[in-house]
Every structure is written in structure tokens, then in C-alpha cells.
Amino acid sequence: MSNSWYEKTALEIRDAVRAKKVSALEVTDSCLKRIEEVDGKLLAFIDVWADAARKQAQAVDAKIAAGKDPGPLAGVPIGVKDVLCTKEGTTTCCSKILKGYRSPFDATVIERLAEAGAVFPGKLNMDEFAMGSSTENSSIQRTRNPWNLDCVPGGSSGGSAAAVAGHECAVALGSDTGGSIRQPAACCGCVGIKPTYGRVSRYGLVAFASSLDQIGPFTKDVTDCALVMNTIFGRDPKDSTSADIPVPDFTKALTPAVKGLRLGLPKEYYTDALGAEMRDKIQAAIKVLESLGAEIVEVSLPHTDYAIATYYIICTAEASANLARFDGVRYGYRAPGVANVDEMYRKTKSEAYGHEVRRRIMLGTYVLSSGYYDAYYLKAQKVRSLIRRDFMDAFKQCDVIVTPTSPTPAFKIGEKTADPLEMYLSDIYTISVNLAGIPGLSMPCGLTASGLPAGLQIMAKPFDEETLLRVAYTYEQKRGFEMGMPAALRG
Amino acid sequence: MAKITKADVEYVAGLAQLTLDEATKERLVGEMGDILGYMDKLNELDTTGIEPTMHVLEMTNVFREDEVTPSLPRDAALMNAPKTDGEYFLVPRILDTE
Numbered sequence: 388m389s390n391s392w393y394e395k396t397a398l399e400i401r402d403a404v405r406a407k408k409v410s411a412l413e414v415t416d417s418c419l420k421r422i423e424e425v426d427g428k429l430l431a432f433i434d435v436w437a438d439a440a441r442k443q444a445q446a447v448d449a450k451i452a453a454g455k456d457p458g459p460l461a462g463v464p465i466g467v468k469d470v471l472c473t474k475e476g477t478t479t480c481c482s483k484i485l486k487g488y489r490s491p492f493d494a495t496v497i498e499r500l501a502e503a504g505a506v507f508p509g510k511l512n513m514d515e516f517a518m519g520s521s522t523e524n525s526s527i528q529r530t531r532n533p534w535n536l537d538c539v540p541g542g543s544s545g546g547s548a549a550a551v552a553g554h555e556c557a558v559a560l561g562s563d564t565g566g567s568i569r570q571p572a573a574c575c576g577c578v579g580i581k582p583t584y585g586r587v588s589r590y591g592l593v594a595f596a597s598s599l600d601q602i603g604p605f606t607k608d609v610t611d612c613a614l615v616m617n618t619i620f621g622r623d624p625k626d627s628t629s630a631d632i633p634v635p636d637f638t639k640a641l642t643p644a645v646k647g648l649r650l651g652l653p654k655e656y657y658t659d660a661l662g663a664e665m666r667d668k669i670q671a672a673i674k675v676l677e678s679l680g681a682e683i684v685e686v687s688l689p690h691t692d693y694a695i696a697t698y699y700i701i702c703t704a705e706a707s708a709n710l711a712r713f714d715g716v717r718y719g720y721r722a723p724g725v726a727n728v729d730e731m732y733r734k735t736k737s738e739a740y741g742h743e744v745r746r747r748i749m750l751g752t753y754v755l756s757s758g759y760y761d762a763y764y765l766k767a768q769k770v771r772s773l774i775r776r777d778f779m780d781a782f783k784q785c786d787v788i789v790t791p792t793s794p795t796p797a798f799k800i801g802e803k804t805a806d807p808l809e810m811y812l813s814d815i816y817t818i819s820v821n822l823a824g825i826p827g828l829s830m831p832c833g834l835t836a837s838g839l840p841a842g843l844q845i846m847a848k849p850f851d852e853e854t855l856l857r858v859a860y861t862y863e864q865k866r867g868f869e870m871g872m873p874a875a876l877r878g
Numbered sequence: 879m880a881k882i883t884k885a886d887v888e889y890v891a892g893l894a895q896l897t898l899d900e901a902t903k904e905r906l907v908g909e910m911g912d913i914l915g916y917m918d919k920l921n922e923l924d925t926t927g928i929e930p931t932m933h934v935l936e937m938t939n940v941f942r943e944d945e946v947t948p949s950l951p952r953d954a955a956l957m958n959a960p961k962t963d964g965e966y967f968l969v970p971r972i973l974d975t976e
Contacts, residue, residue, distance in 0.1 A: 489957065491954035491955070628933075628937070630935060690923075692919075696919045700920075716967055718959060721960035726971070730970070742905075748894050752894040753910065753914070754917075766921075769928040769929070770928075772929055773923070773925070775934065823934065824935060
């Protein structure tokens with residue numbers, strides 16, 4: 388039996404563990420060894436929980452030995468973005484303001500995954516408070532892209548994407564407010580889904596923009612994505628925005644059949660802003676689906692051009708309200724040597740936030756301030772309705788919408804840090820999905836000439852993750868290539 | 879429309895409870911001006927009669943029985959606090975007493 392269990396998928400691991408072909412402990416040890424070997428290059432993990440992970444694995448093995456059901460994710464190593472509350476270790480959002488914070492509770496997704504037999508090897512790097520598209524805003528370290536160590540892994544869940552692509556863990560959790568799962572998944576060549584808003588409980592997810600945030604998995608393939616969705620989806624009494632809608636067995640949607648399905652291509656996405664090489668990759672992917680009987684329909688999302696402005700008004704406004712709770716009173720950093728409470732608030736926030744977070748708090752405060760609320764915030768909420776309506780209209784003509792995930796492959800570290808607006812524009816294809824509340828998935832559709840992954844994005848109607856998965860699975864089965872080991876980690 | 883001055887930055891920083899040094903203020907004058915200028919793009923759209931999206935899932939209020947359930951124990955609630963007396967969070971003086 389191979390000892391490179393770290394290379395296996397979640398499905399392979401759980402099947403082997405359940406069949407007693409390997410112990411959960413052996414899988415965990417293989418994964419921990421892999422982290423030791425490659426994370427010095429990738430810098431994806433900010434904290435590795437070797438002892439706790441081994442104990443969790445032993446508990447899974449003990450259940451199996453006692454003849455009990457170890458769960459549908461038995462022994463599967465799942466890395467956790469540092470935005471999710473875990474009793475183990477610390478939860479810091481990679482911000483100095485939460486340095487050393489120990490959560491007294493687990494996020495609902497962590498509870499559910501633990502119940503399903505998952506093992507948690509540690510916490511993963513991210514942009515501070517999930518604000519960024521490159522993971523360069525982390526106060527801890529700069530994660531590198533496994534396909535080219537000079538490039539960013541995307542963001543904000545860059546640690547999660549790099550860890551899965553680098554085979555440090557079979558699965559990782561991320562969060563997606565404007566593309567923070569899909570864009571890094573595209574940059575690193577793995578599968579990532581932003582579920583329909585309300586599908587996954589946000590209890591224990593440190594809030595960035597509450598009307599846009601969703602938790603989702605990064606996986607090596609579409610099957611694993613479905614497997615994790617089965618466990619983390621569903622109503623949670625602790626999150627009143629979680630939808631009370633039945634959760635199907637998503638693995639049943641994994642049939643390679645797209646005959647008669649209508650794929651919508653929004654003309655506003657296929658413009659000159661999309662690089663020629665990325666366009667070719669996407670078109671080749673669409674050809675594969677077309678050859679299997681899918682029907683191609685041109686659709687229009689007329690307000691696409693307004694999505695970035697709308698998004699950055701709404702998300703900064705919500706962020707400025709959400710981050711007000713970090714004030715040095717109940718947890719986190721408190722500035723020393725202050726004379727009164729007002730000075731404590733000011734010094735604490737000013738000393739502990741990085742510049743991107745400060746800038747977003749400033750923008751959000753501005754758009755909500757007296758005299759500007761109607762012109763910015765209310766206006767953006769209205770345009771959000773138009774953007775959402777565009778999607779509902781388009782879905783009258785098609786079953787899924789197929790687009791690039793990002794206009795370019797992963798960019799170089801440092802390339803876009805000087806110009807925040809240019810960084811924001813790299814979210815062009817992903818943010819509308821959050822504004823409309825619909826599900827979106829990114830999966831690899833090949834490598835560019837420079838050897839970097841290209842990402843294909845598939846969007847579906849609200850709560851229709853099954854159709855989304857069916858299209859993704861079909862393409863994955865028929866695309867005719869494997870991503871394989873990322874270039875920078877070979878040999 | 880958006881032309882951000884240093885006075886605007888200082889005013890907003892006050893609302894957000896941030897104390898900014900001079901270099902950061904200057905930097906934000908430029909950055910916020912650029913970004914808000916870009917956001918003015920929305921004024922091209924006529925949104926008369928369009929309802930704002932308050933929530934993407936057409937939700938109704940969620941009611942539940944008012945039952946007592948376990949809450950966070952006090953020691954867990956206090957364990958991350960910068961300063962406590964074992965029962966309460968402690969903060970610096972709030973009122974000036976003279």
C-alpha cells in the first residue's frame with residue numbers, strides 16, 4: 388500500500404479508512420509529514436496542530452475498531468482558514484488585533500465536519516479579515532503559489548488554495564465574500580465552491596460582509612466537493628440566515644451527462660478585458676461540454692460594469708460595522724498606556740489594523756455617513772437589485788452560466804499592492820455571484836503557456852448546486868487532462 | 879463628485895475611531911478619492927422605483943420559542959479579555975471626574 392496518502396482525494400481516504408486498508412492515523416501522519424516537507428516553500432499554514440490531529444485520527448480509528456460508523460469523511464485531513472472559530476489553537480483572521488485569541492466554541496462547520504470523522508491539521512493563511520485578492524494582506528506571512536513560487540496564490544483564502552493544491556491536506560475550508568474561494572482556487576488549480584447564500588451556517592465565521600459571506604470547501608476534484616457539501620450544508624438554528632431547505636445527497640448529482648443543458652455565456656464577460664490565452668482556455672472547455680450535447684446560449688448581464696463599484700460600497704459598509712466590535716474591551720489587542728476609554732478605542736484600532744483593513748473601514752464609514760448614505764450605500768443596494776435581476780432573467784434562458792473565474796492567471800507577488808483599485812478590478816468575474824446570492828464554482832481548465840492554472844467558473848440558480856455539480860463533474864471527466872503535481876513541488 | 883480632502887479624511891477617521899498619522903492621511907486622500915471617484919459610476923444608472931436589496935433570500939422574520947438554553951460560561955467569556963476582575967471586563971476611565 389502506498390504511503391503517500393497525502394496525494395489521495397477525500398473519497399479515496401475515507402473509503403480506505405472505512406475499509407481498514409489504512410488507519411486514519413497513518414493518513415494524518417502522511418499529511419503532517421507532507422506539511423513539514425513543503426510548507427517551508429508554500430507558507431500556507433500559520434499553525435500546525437500535529438498532536439490534536441493525531442488524537443482526532445486515533446478517535447476515528449477507535450470508532451472503527453469498536454464497529455461504529457466513523458462518518459462520511461472518516462480520516463480526511465481538512466485545513467481551516469483562520470477566519471473560522473476553532474476551540475483548538477487560535478483564531479486571528481491573520482490580524483494583529485486578534486493575535487492570541489482563543490475561541491471558546493467551534494464554528495458550526497467545524498462541529499459538523501468533526502462529527503463526520505474529519506481530522507484538522509491546522510490553520511491556514513489569509514488576507515487580514517479576508518480583505519484582499521492575493522493573501523499579501525496577512526499580518527503573518529506571504530503564501531506562495533505551488534505552480535510558481537514567485538506568484539500569489541490568490542486571495543483571500545490563499546492559504547487554503549495553496550494547501551490543497553500542494554497536497555498538504557485533502558480538503559480546506561475557505562470563505563467567499565467577493566470571490567475569496569473561487570479566485571484562489573483558480574490561481575492554484577483546485578476546485579472551490581461558493582454555495583448559495585444561506586446554504587452553509589455562518590455561525591463561527593468571523594464576519595466581514597454579512598450579506599455576502601459564505602463558507603465553502605477547496606478540494607482536489609468535484610466529487611470531493613460534493614462529499615464535503617453533504618456534511619456542511621443545511622439549516623443551523625445558530626444562524627438565522629441559514630436556509631431551511633433540504634440538503635440532497637450531492638454525490639448523486641455526479642453524472643457525466645449534460646445533453647440538452649443550456650450553458651449561458653454572458654457577452655459582458657467575454658470582452659477585451661479577458662486575456663486571449665484565458666479566453667482560449669475557457670472556449671476549449673465550453674467546446675468539450677458542447678461536444679457532449681450541451682447547448683450554448685448567449686445571455687446578457689447588462690449591469691456587469693457596475694458590479695465592482697456596487698460590491699465595494701456594500702462590503703466596506705458592512706465591514707465598517709462588523710469590525711467595530713474589535714475595540715480592545717472583551718478580546719484581542721488593547722493598546723497600552725491609555726488614559727481613558729476613548730483613547731483606548733482609537734489607539735487599539737489604529738495600532739492593530741493593517742492598511743487595507745483601515746482603508747475599507749474608512750470607505751465604509753464614509754459611504755454610511757450622514758449626507759452620503761443615499762448617494763452611495765442606498766444607491767448600491769438598488770443597483771444590487773438590478774444585478775440580481777440580470778441573473779434571474781439570464782437563468783430564464785439557460786441552466787448554468789459559464790465564465791472565466793479571473794481575467795488573468797496568478798500575478799506576481801508585489802505586482803498589485805501599490806494600486807488598490809487595480810487589485811479590486813481583479814474580482815470582476817466573481818463578485819456578482821455574491822451580490823446575487825447564487826452559487827458559483829471554480830475548477831481548473833488547463834495551464835497557460837507560463838505554466839499557471841486557468842479557472843473555469845460555473846454559476847447556477849439559487850439552491851441549484853446539483854446542476855452546477857453535474858456540469859462541473861462532466862467537464863472534469865471529459866476534459867482529457869489531469870492537473871497533477873504543481874510544478875514548483877515536483878522532483 | 880467625490881473629491882476627498884484631508885478634512886474629510888479626518889472627519890471620517892473620527893467617526894471610525896481611528897487616529898491616523900499625517901502620511902496615512904495623505905495616502906488616504908488619494909486612495910479614497912480614486913476609489914470613490916470610481917464608485918460615482920453608479921450615478922449613470924437611473925434607479926427610480928428600484929427597491930434596494932436588503933437580503934438576497936426573500937426572508938421572513940424567524941421566530942422561535944423563548945426558551946432558556948445554556949450560554950457561554952463566564953470564565954470562557956472572560957478568558958480572552960485584556961483586563962478583568964474575574965467577574966467583569968475592566969476598561970480605563972470613561973468619565974472625567976474632577
